[in-house]
Amino acid sequence: MSPGLRRYIVVRILLTIPMLLILVTVVFFVLRVIPGDPALAIMREGASEEQLASFRAATGLDQPLHIQYLRYISGVIRLDFGEAMKRSIPVTEEIKTFFPATVELAMYSMLVTTTVGIFFGAYAAHRRKTAADYGIRISSIILYSLPIFWLGLMLQMIFGAQLGWLPVSGRLSAGMTPSPEETITGLYTIDAVLTRNWVLLKDALLHLILPCLTLGLVLAGIFTRLTRANMLDVLEQDYITAGRARGIWERVLVYRHGLRNAAIPIVTLLGLQVALLLAGAILTETTFSWPGLGRLVVQRIYDRDFTTLQGTIIFFAMIVAGVSLIVDVLYGFLDPRIRY
């Protein structure tokens, strides 16, 4: 590893800390913007003065703001997000329970997005200014303009209700949930392969199809545009023309050399894609009753359980920061100009 690369990685890791700090602070302030009395907002009307007072004491709302902030930060650093309101379960436990479902959804949706995006984006860049190119561009815009939940509902209606081909809610059919011994990662598809439970695998996959198509296709709209833009940049470069002058096949130029070069800037944008993925997961999980963190967020909002909400949002921020970091480090390895 060259000294240049080493320095690059170290700087990048160091950058993550202030970013996370800023995000966590933003979350702190956002979640205390409640107009009026926070305790009242959470406990709702009908709470007596003593109840409100004890609630304030319990959650530390009676302290001045900077003390609250310090307690908050110290909790975050220790990864202690407190306990869910009205439930007495540590928030971290809740996150652990529901996180795998979101991961599985995100994983396969990302697969859909990248496959569709790379293929159509490269093709559109290759056949620039043709009907195919414009068609792909317009389709991408329309795809991204579709409200995720609406697409989900339409798919549910067609494939679930009318045609009856696919299940429309949940991760598994009733009674298929594997026992705790069989649950290794929490990702049912992987667990099924690990325990050679093929029935489980099929059921899990069937349930994954519609949600992943929904989330994956909408995001593919953006990813296609991204790929196309980067591919256009690359295909205009001199080395592609020089390669053509040496007799290299068009297809090799575009899909091997072109993609290889375009992959570099595209990879750096994967971090943003993950952010969009998580945001979209909230809506997708709600639509398909998928028991993941996204649906948890929505439910806890309804319950006015701000502690869980806070913890989950911080967790999301950490994931995004983490993925960004990994992606940027990956970029350092991919681009020989940095590696050497």
Added chain:
Amino acid sequence: MNNSHLSEANILYNIKDLVVEYHTRGVVVTAVDHVNLKIQRGEVLGLVGESGCGKSTLGKALMRMIEPPGDIVGGELWLDQTELMGLPEREMREWRGSKISMIFQDPMTSLNPVQRIDEHIVETIKVHEPETKKSTALERAQALFERLGIQKRRLNDYPHQLSGGMRQRTMVSLGLSLNADLIIADEATTSLDVIVEAKLVDQLEEIRKEFGVTILLITHNIALIAQIADRIAVMYAGRIIEIGSVHDVFLDPLHPYTQGLLQSVPNIKFDEREELYKMPGEPPSLSNPPPGCRFHPRCPKVMPICLKIKPQLLENTPGRQVHCWLYQNHPEKHQSTTEVAV
């Protein structure tokens, strides 16, 4: 090389009446306007002209590498008894790199930044000779590099790790890797500093002597032409306006544009009182060119006929062609015609 006349058997590339147009934003630009040119086997032909005169387009057209919105709309390209315009694209692709190759202006951007140098060469070889083993191809690459004075270990590097001169020599070796008959050097030295440029030019000379390649040198650097070219072709606004041996043309330029061009080269025997000669006017717009001879707005020897009718590229003297009414007759022309001595 004796250039007093061209023998038919010796013509490597015969360009007949080539027309290249660009269609963009509602206008049509004729970048190459009925060009006729014969490139002799083994010679170094210099193609000279201002920016925008069409010389780069001509170079690309010779390899049928004109991309939309441009298109070759007329003419024939006879490379070694084969008419290239009639070839289907997949056959044309086989000719690129193996029979004709091109060296580009900017070696940094002409090399794939994520591909090692040896991969560049090996890929080129395998594309045209798929049966070649990788090890054989590598050996050939090493031999070429030695020939051109680059260390073998550089083959493992990425382009950004090489110096400018090394990169350009890499480009040259890529051009030679398949023993092409014709190398088109499109402004190959423009981005190099003078010392590196001199080295490169020396190497081009050596290659030509040793391998017998034909070189089409496209440049706006006249000194370069003087140094290494056998013949010179001058291009203006999409047309070839003068062709001849370097010796003849430099000694006695016929076309007023060529005269102006040579006059504007600073001479080391400068008289300090003399000002640098500057040709008046600007190159014409190729989408809306002047009628008649395209040079007439700037020509010091302009005649009435020049505004109305285009002259032809005529070979009045063996070995020299000029595109100018000064040396041609026409019923509407009333001025006298100059005879050119052999």
Added chain:
Amino acid sequence: MSETTPDISPAPLVDDDIGFVRRIWRGRIWYGTEWYITVAGGLILLSITLMTIMAPVLAPHDPNDFVGAPFTPPGGGPQALVARSGESPVASANEITDELIGVQRNQNGVNLAKEMELERERYQNQDELIAGLQNEEVDLVFIDQNLVPEVLEANPNFDVVNENLGRIYRLGTDNLGRDITSRIIWGARTILGVALASALLSSLIGIPLGLISGFVGGKVDRTLSLIMDSIYSFPGLLLAIALAAMLGPGLINVAVAISVIYIPTFFRVVRGQVLSIKESLYVDAARSLGAKSPNILRRYIFPNVIPSVTVVFSFNIADAIITAAGLAFIGLGLPPDIPDWGYDLSKGHSFLVAGQWWMITFPGIMITLVAAGFSLFGEGLSEILNPRLVK
């Protein structure tokens, strides 16, 4: 053989004294397909704006009124006046004075009868309604127009007295009997209002911050950039959800919640422009302009910044529309008395299972259409203003 060239050269394409509209039309040739894309987007925007402005005129009903029967399918509504053959007391519906009309509960016949101020007899379901006519309890009934053929087939002694009475609900009604067409037309206002408000907020904060940051540079720039990058990389919807949950329902609150997401985008774009202009102008400024930097830079920066900002603004509105719909779906949107496409979507969710698809489909199509319209406009404009130069 020499050639003659024509004496007159072709006229240049761009004159200076043509009007604005003709210039746009000429752009067709100049810009090619991008032009069509931008214009298509622009047309959609214009239509929506028209719909917004002319809502009171265009909408057949008040969007909050329960004008029809709940769950009327699209095209439903019109009723037929049916009687036993030869026994109809009237020749047409207008002649009814005090005859009793049989109507089915929760069907549009009830509303029609109410409107015509007729005496009605209510039946629980269609069977009882038909029985009522057969048994001569009533002499006239209102039946849904599209059910008439099968009713006549089952009961050959019935006859149609009058057809196609009453309103037609082109897109159907929702679960409370509100006309969906009207809700769609009035909903345009809401969605545009929210999106526009949030985009304005984002730009009002993001643009000045970007200007300052790019201009001043140094620590201020680095700090601001870090903050903006952090927010930018965060899932936008999540931030909006958190804010919306805290602030509570209401149009302004939703607009504020959404606007926070897009402040970094404006910031980045403007800052980028300022930086590149700074770089290109510093040389000139150093040489000839002296120390008048602030004014001159501002005069140079603005015309360059405006095109990019317009494009970003367009995309911003498109995004804001989708985000607002998302918020409504979760339940964090506007109060129910404001007609809102997102709200309709969230309410219609539960009825999809029962097969009442029209409550969701039309608002969804509209959201997609408007968001796509703004995006197309922005995309085409961006290609025109910053074209990718082909070598």
